[in-house]
Amino acid sequence: MKKFKFQLETLLKVTKRKKDDAEMKFAESSRKLEEQRAKLQGLLRELAEGQEEFADKTSEGKTVTIGVIMTYNSFFNWKRKQIEQQQDVVLKATQDKQQKLKILMQLMTYLKSIEQLKEKRRNEYNAEVLFEEQKMLDEIGLQLSMRK
Secondary structure, X not given: OOOOOOOOHHHHHHHHHHHHHHHHHHHHHHHHHHHHHHHHHHHHHHHHHHHHHHHHXXXXXXXXXXXXXXXXXXXXXXXXXXXXXXXXXHHHHHHHHHHHHHHHHHHHHHHHHHHHHHHHHHHHHHHHHHHXXXXXXXXXXXXXHHHO
């Protein structure tokens, strides 16, 4: 009896390789997203620290010059602009991660369907082999009974 051979084995291997690549790309995009979120948190923390420092300098009883107020104002505007830019970067990184996840899910579904097809073909092959063996055993039994 011939050995089981799945004709789409090459497709299965290629699809597995693509799935592995997609998993790596998804992991990389997840890592980048976390880095960008951490950077955004750092910027927010810097803004909060600057606001606390400004609040300390302008608390009751302390005199503040126009230069100090202008310096803090420009610092706050600069930080807010950085935060807005970083929020855009985080949004793009989130979208990239979602896109990579979508691709990965599609490949996983495709791979699962190929694996199910392979299993179905293997079961059909096993049933065919069992049928052939049973047929041969019946013929041998028939021949033995005919000889007696």
